[in-house]
Amino acid sequence: MNSKYNRYILIGLTICCLALMAVTSFTDQWLAPLRTAVGYLVIPIQSGINRIGVALYDEVEDYTMLKNALAENDALRAQIAEMTEENNRLTAEVFELARLRELYDLDQEYMQYEKTAARVIANDSGDWFRVFRVDKGSADGIREGCNVLAGGGLIGIVTDVGAHYATVRSIIDDSSRVSGMALQSGDTCIVGGDLTLYKEGRLTITNIQKDADVKDGDRIVTSDISSTYLPGILIGYATGITLDNNQLTSSGYLVPAAEFRNLREVLIITEMKEDEVSEVE
Amino acid sequence: MRRAILNLVLIILAFTIQNSVFPLIPFLAATPNLLLILTFSFAFMGGQRAGMLYGLLAGVLLDLFYSGPFGFYTLFYVCAGYLNGICTEYFYEDFITLPLVLCVVNELAYNFYIYVFRFLIRGRIRFLYYFRELMVPEIIFTVVATLFLYRLLLFLNRKLKAFESGRDTTLV
Numbered sequence: 383m384n385s386k387y388n389r390y391i392l393i394g395l396t397i398c399c400l401a402l403m404a405v406t407s408f409t410d411q412w413l414a415p416l417r418t419a420v421g422y423l424v425i426p427i428q429s430g431i432n433r434i435g436v437a438l439y440d441e442v443e444d445y446t447m448l449k450n451a452l453a454e455n456d457a458l459r460a461q462i463a464e465m466t467e468e469n470n471r472l473t474a475e476v477f478e479l480a481r482l483r484e485l486y487d488l489d490q491e492y493m494q495y496e497k498t499a500a501r502v503i504a505n506d507s508g509d510w511f512r513v514f515r516v517d518k519g520s521a522d523g524i525r526e527g528c529n530v531l532a533g534g535g536l537i538g539i540v541t542d543v544g545a546h547y548a549t550v551r552s553i554i555d556d557s558s559r560v561s562g563m564a565l566q567s568g569d570t571c572i573v574g575g576d577l578t579l580y581k582e583g584r585l586t587i588t589n590i591q592k593d594a595d596v597k598d599g600d601r602i603v604t605s606d607i608s609s610t611y612l613p614g615i616l617i618g619y620a621t622g623i624t625l626d627n628n629q630l631t632s633s634g635y636l637v638p639a640a641e642f643r644n645l646r647e648v649l650i651i652t653e654m655k656e657d658e659v660s661e662v663e
Numbered sequence: 664m665r666r667a668i669l670n671l672v673l674i675i676l677a678f679t680i681q682n683s684v685f686p687l688i689p690f691l692a693a694t695p696n697l698l699l700i701l702t703f704s705f706a707f708m709g710g711q712r713a714g715m716l717y718g719l720l721a722g723v724l725l726d727l728f729y730s731g732p733f734g735f736y737t738l739f740y741v742c743a744g745y746l747n748g749i750c751t752e753y754f755y756e757d758f759i760t761l762p763l764v765l766c767v768v769n770e771l772a773y774n775f776y777i778y779v780f781r782f783l784i785r786g787r788i789r790f791l792y793y794f795r796e797l798m799v800p801e802i803i804f805t806v807v808a809t810l811f812l813y814r815l816l817l818f819l820n821r822k823l824k825a826f827e828s829g830r831d832t833t834l835v
Contacts, residue, residue: 385711388711388712388715388745388748391712391715392711392715392741392742392745395715395719395737395738395741396738396741396742398734399722399734399735399737399738399741400734400738401734402732402733402734402737403732403733403734403735403738404732405733406732406733406734407732410733413727413733416727417727417728420724420727420728423675424675424678424679424724424728427675427676427679428679428682428683431679431680431683431684432683432684435683435684435687436687439687439688503683504679504682504683504686504728505682505683505685505686505694506682506729507678507681507682507694507696507698507725508693508694508696508777508801509693509694509797509800509801510774510777510778510781510782510797511729511781513729515682515728542729549728549729556782556785556787557781557785577782577787577793577797578787578789578792578793578796581796
């Protein structure tokens with residue numbers, strides 16, 4: 383009798399889940415208040431535990447670092463001699479670089495966006511997804527679709543916001559697709575995350591037109607035509623570009639500009655592409 | 664009542680540690696799935712009803728915090744609670760082999776579930792790669808975590824039972 387009852391509960395819950403999945407595939411706006419409410423309970427705990435974790439981790443790291451530092455010191459002394467020489471050579475090259483930079487006219491534009499800093503407080507459970515949570519939310523002006531940066535490169539996009547937290551899907555997540563373009567030629571491409579390439583620290587670049595001018599080492603930035611990403615944010619550098627079998631498009635890999643391991647702080651751009659578009663209109 | 668509060672605290676703590684602390688530890692090649700351990704352990708110790716309730720709580724927590732269709736995780740965890748609850752007949756305290764076997768089976772099922780519905784569905788067919796690089800490390804770390812955590816849960820369970828029945832002796 384009891385086990386029959388259990389079976390009914392299971393069937394009931396299963397139907398509920400399936401129905402919810404079907405509904406939320408289309409819209410999950412109505413979940414926001416619930417998410418925010420639970421957020422009030424869990425976020426302080428997560429934030430606190432994260433802080434303790436970071437503190438402990440730093441402590442342990444300090445100790446190991448001290449031991450390593452002594453050994454490293456000797457090695458470094460030897461290196462200094464080597465580097466002094468190298469430095470002389472490089473100084474000469476700096477002048478050349480400065481000149482080239484001017485020519486290149488690096489897009490200053492993306493530094494002008496309004497940004498807010500946030501701390502990473504939790505990662506996704508498990509290794510299937512590259513999703514993380516930060517400690518700023520709609521109360522700090524963050525909205526769904528905001529772009530996230532760190533270390534001078536694009537990190538990801540906000541997919542989900544509560545009052546005091548936001549979930550960010552990084553561009554290395556398997557399901558991430560970013561519309562990009564080569565900075566110097568303006569040729570568009572699609573930058574996609576791929577779990578099988580993650581360990582090598584690479585992403586894929588696809589859909590480059592056959593005669594487009596994208597070469598290895600080219601800077602890839604977010605494109606002007608993207609609907610969700612602001613234009614001109616550095617994503618990374620192209621590498622291994624080859625012609626596809628269909629002879630119409632090329633594809634290759636991208637080495638991201640940002641460092642994804644041990645991500646602790648990120649910058650979130652509070653301006654959004656939508657705003658810009660509507661302003662123009 | 665005490666049991667309910669303790670369970671809720673345990674779940675939130677497990678969820679937090681899993682997401683906020685484990686990623687900081689450099690030598691962990693994969694994150695042990697604490698929520699799954701909690702779910703199948705309680706199902707195993709407390710039966711199907713307890714398992715489903717636990718699964719529901721754990722699943723809802725995951726679903727609330729991660730995007731994607733709401734109910735994706737809940738469905739799995741509830742079913743896991745139900746199915747593991749069947750094994751409760753074979754439960755006796757010092758029997759650690761069955762929990763470990765359950766752990767491996769659950770982990771395999773969980774990872775397979777994610778692979779099929781979130782990856783295979785988008786045409787990612789290199790199953791062996793995902794199996795080798797993601798599933799195996801996670802299973803190993805979760806089994807190791809089970810070794811410790813299961814004992815702790817047993818201990819808590821015993822204490823609670825003793826408290827509830829008003830006796831000071833341990834239940835055999």
